[in-house]
Amino acid sequence: MAGGASTGELVQVVALLGAGVVAVPIFRRLGLGSVLGYLAAGLAIGPFGLGLFTDAGAILHVAELGVVMFLFIIGLEMQPSRLWNLRAEIFGLGAAQVAVCGALLTGLGILAGFSWQVAFVAGMGFVLSSTAIVMQILTERGEASTPAGQRVISILLLEDLAIVPLLALVALLAPSAETVSAAERWIELGIAAAAVAGLVIAGRFLLNPLFRLLAAAGAREVMTAAALLVVLGSALAMQLGGLSAAMGAFLAGVLLSESTFRHQLEADVEPFRGILLGLFFLGVGMSLDLAVIARAWAEILALVAGYMVLKGLGIYVVARLICARHDEAITRTALLAQGGEFAFVLYAAAAGVGLLDAELHARLTATVIISMALTPFAVMGLRFVTSRAGQSMDGVDVAHDLHSSLLLIGYGRFGQIASQPLLARGIDISIIDHDTDMIRAAATFGSKVYFGDGARLDILHAAGAHHARAILVCVDDKVAATRIVELCKAEYPLTPVFARAFDRGHAIELVHAGADLQMRETFESALLFGAKVLETLGTAREDVAEVVADVRRRDAERLDMQLGGGIYAGRDLLLGNLPKVPTGLMPREPERSPVATPGDP
Structure with a gap:
């Protein structure tokens, strides 16, 4: 029995890795991006595809560590001075976008027949964009460090912070919510503040000496274990304080961003981050309940279209009001118009306290997943609406x-x-x-x-x-x-x-x-x-000049042979004999012709 069980688990591990290895290169080759490849692979092997997995939630729960590690690496790139410079974008632009989009989506939910409490929870969950998907796309497009990319990251950080008060509001809106005293609320806030303060103190005074000690020991595997300990330990500290694990990892990264061990930490965490983030997208794909979609496909598609269009409108309006150019506003809209992984957390909490029934919970979850799957297509469509003209x-x-x-x-x-x-x-x-x-x-x-x-x-x-x-x-x-x-x-x-x-x-x-x-x-x-x-x-300068001249000569001869000797002659390349070049336009030196055509070794 034990052997059979271990074989079954091994089959699942091989299926997970194989699905990603096969699907992602194909989708990237087609220009659809790796995120969509992972989502499609998860759907194929999940409970509503080949059925190799029956509990997508368990995989998704483990794979959320990928998002945690992703935010740690983002934090390593965000020095405190740089983060301070983005404070207006984080608490100004980010808060404005969350407020405007939340109001629009709550209004849409009320028009759709939801109670105002359910409409608020459903809308605010969709407001929280997918940090994992957006950061993956920004990284693949090379835009994470651009000013426009930094503004998108600022919005994502504010949305990640917003999950904390939203979870508290869910508890207040619950039909059978118990009265919580003011003293208990102050205790909760105190614990959260203490968790943040403890992490900051540890980051400032303990982490660098710890890594210096480990580096002196010369044990590479211990350094890797320490890097993982920092990421997961900071995430755990924030969770115990009632805050987001992802934000704890981000804060740890920021505190270590100016450390001399920053690059070592990034190199140690990166392989785990990549694998777990891929597992996260696979888990999201597995969670797409095709039976629910089949029963209520019209309502779900209407929710997807309505939420994405209204949220996109809110994003665009806020971007333009804060003086973003049209192209940047459209790009931000395409990147952030989807729901995200924190919506699953919010909806699960709402279902747990009785705000959402099981059927509505499944529909809202399917709505978010479909919107996440549509995001790569929306980004691909940018080239048709943002042009040089x-x-x-x-x-x-x-x-x-x-x-x-x-x-x-x-x-x-x-x-x-x-x-x-x-x-x-x-x-x-x-x-x-x-x-x-x-x-x-x-x-x-x-x-x-x-x-x-x-x-x-x-x-x-x-x-x-x-x-x-x-x-x-x-x-x-x-x-x-x-x-x-x-x-x-x-x-x-x-x-x-x-x-x-x-x-x-x-x-x-x-x-x-x-x-x-x-x-x-x-x-x-x-x-x-x-x-x-x-x-x-x-080496003497004369010898250096001779070596360089010889490299030029041999390179010119190789090019001459590749051209068949009929267009440029090697001697002409070396001497710069170009009869069409106007005299005096560009001075030439016989031993260093500007015509010398380089080549790959």
Whole structure:
């Protein structure tokens, strides 16, 4: 029996891991994101799919540790000074959004026939967005550290804090709620305050000495155990104090954010965080009760649509009232319009005290899960409603009838540096880019950049490409760069085109497109880096220069062979023989030609 039981448990573990390993890469390959992959996998193997699991709640309960660890890692990125700077967003923007969306959703519940108590609980549960899903999407999109991403995180933190008073309100609204004395309420508040104070004191005075002691012992596995102890211990302390475990982990992360062991802690916790967070999404997928949806699909879909639309409207209005741009407001709406994992906690508490019956509890839970599953699709749809054309043009001039010696397309990190020596020699340059935020930022430093898409022939003509002595293509999009080079050489065949290449493969594409000069963006800086290392190690400068020249020569010969020897000759690459380049435009040195095309080793 024991062997059979352990085999059954092993089958379940293998099924959990296998479902995630199979589903997530497929969904990411399809552009649907990992969250939706986990949800679909959970539905497939859960009690309403293949039936490999019958108690999704148990898995969800364990997997909530993934959310706890996720918030700990977020806390590590939020130094106290940085968190203090976000206080207006957390308690201003976050509170405003919770209040407005809560009022709208409560009103919708009353119109749907719920009592005001049930409407309030149902609406406020849906107001609490999914920290796990939103943070996962922000991380995958690389936006967690951007100003807009920080505002979203601030709202999530306030919503996480809101679960505490909401749970207290559920107890007050219960039909058979017992009278709680004022003294008991003050005792509860005192315990919560003591838990927070104790955690802060431990974080400030005990954790760093503890980790120094463990590091001196040299036991790596003990450091990992200590990292987990800090996360789970702080979560437990907050729970015992009547607060959120996730907020306890977040606070612990903030307290350790300026510690010298911060990166070590993050590396130790990250594998557990990833696995448990995946299990959390799997558990959410398993919890989707298809029988309830089949019985009341019309009501559930109406709730999903009504709650998401009204909540999205509230998010957008609050964002615009606090001066967010349209694109940021729409993005925030798509990210936060769903219900979240704390809704399950609130609804379970409401069901436990008799506010929600079992059927309504199941319907509301299904509503939240469906909204969570729709979030990746909503984020994917952003590209159709937030476009370059929709950018604010305040303080931005459109390229029109420009006349300069050079036309530079793309004013990112590469274009900015490439333009400096040219401007220093007094060469006049027309610069165009299609990122209005960057154009406004450049204006604050005295650089005049015009709005324009270099992949359009009409924009090239308006920017003066037909008058330019040379065109510099410095965009960071490989496909766009190749397209611009092809367009320029087709329309202005006598004008030299200099192009930024991403790697060797892209360099070859640019050569075939007709670029007169192409250079991989990291080649010269990497060569200089290696040369400086050699000099530091004691190699004579003359020897360093000889080594660097030899690397350039061999790299040029490799490229020449890949091109078949018919477009550039290796000798021409080394000597910089480009007859189309106007004399005096860019000075060349025979031993260091700017035409030397880099390649991947």
